[in-house]
Amino acid sequence: MSGGYTSPIPVVRTHFGHAVASEWTKIRSVxxxxxxxGVFVVLVMGVGLLTAVLVSANAGPYDLEGDNPLSYGVFGLLLGSMCVITLGVLTTASEYGTGMIRTTMVACPSRGRVLAAKALVFFAVAFAFTFVATLIVALADVALLDGAKTPTTGDWVKGTFGVSLFIALLGLLSLAVGSIVRHSAGAITIMIGLVLAPLVLALFMFTDALSGLRDFLIEYSIPNLLSTFYAETLTEAGPSAWDAVLVAVLVTGAAFGMAFALLEKRDV
Known part of the structure; x- marks a missing residue:
């Protein structure tokens, strides 16, 4: 009696590394x-350098004294963060729109593994691009703004590594929201509202009774949290740069907890 059929194709037990390789192939091929x-790099570097050039051309010999030259990169980062938000949402939500998520889940039935792999790959890409762009802008701004103060080691760490960590976490939050909502346009709208709405709402809170809420919305708005990486804060009190990172970690962690729970309960 002949033996059973043996497939010539080797059978390999899948692991997390395979999921990461799959997500890396996806994110670099779309x-x-x-x-x-590309637009993110143009905005961060273009706006950051243009701002420094204009300030340098119009500033007097003592106008820049005491200014942190790295701070002029915040304008490009605020605009560029919209690109990171969009990419984070598309990393998850676009697969639901095209139906590709079904193929992904067949190839890797462990849904949590898929989401974790997406998060790891996206975070690495977002952090790397942000760090390189902010570092180039920072070096150029220091060279352009001769009258400004010399940044300390802490200024360099916050203005490059710290802010890159914050932007990457903001993108991860967008990825989690995309997984929860499963609709690209809806998730992007939610994230843009999260970035802009608190500061806009605070501007219309004129009464003293709402002063506490107004200050809270301003201090913990995304624009203000970004500014903490270059200055103490836009208000007299409020979070520091590393407080901003902690807030981003906690909010993103909560969003991922919800995304994992819903991913296990809902059909794809």
Whole structure:
């Protein structure tokens, strides 16, 4: 009696590394990644350098004294964060829109593994691009703004590594929201509202009774949290740069907890 059939194709037990390799192939092969990251780099570097050039051309010999030259990069980062938000949402939500998520889950039935792999790959890409862009802008701004103060080691760490960590976490939050909502336009709208709405709402709170809420919304708005990496805060009190990172970690962690729970309960 002959033996059973043996497939010539080797059978390999899948692991987390396979999921990471799959997500890396996806994120680098789709055109949305190239466009969003390309626009991100243009905004961060273009706006940051243009701001420094204009300030340098119009400032007097003592106007820049005491200014942190790295701070002029915040304008480009605030605009560029919209690109990171968009890419984070598309990393998850676009697969639900195209139906590709079914193929992904067949290839890797462990849903939590898929989401974790997406998060790891996206975070690495977002952090790397942000760090390189902010470092180039920081070096250029220091060279352009001769009258400004010399940044300390802490200024360099916050203005490059710290702010890159914050932007990457903001993108991770967008990825989690995309997984929860499963709709690209809806998730992007939610994230843009999260970035802009608190500060806009605070501007319309004129009464003293709402002063506490107004200060809270201003201090913990995304623009103000970004500013803490270059200055203490936009208000007299409020979070520091590393407080901003902690807030981003806690909010993103909570969003991922919800995303994991819903991913296990809902059909794809």
């Amino acid at each position: 055109r949305s990644t190239m466009w969003t990251l």
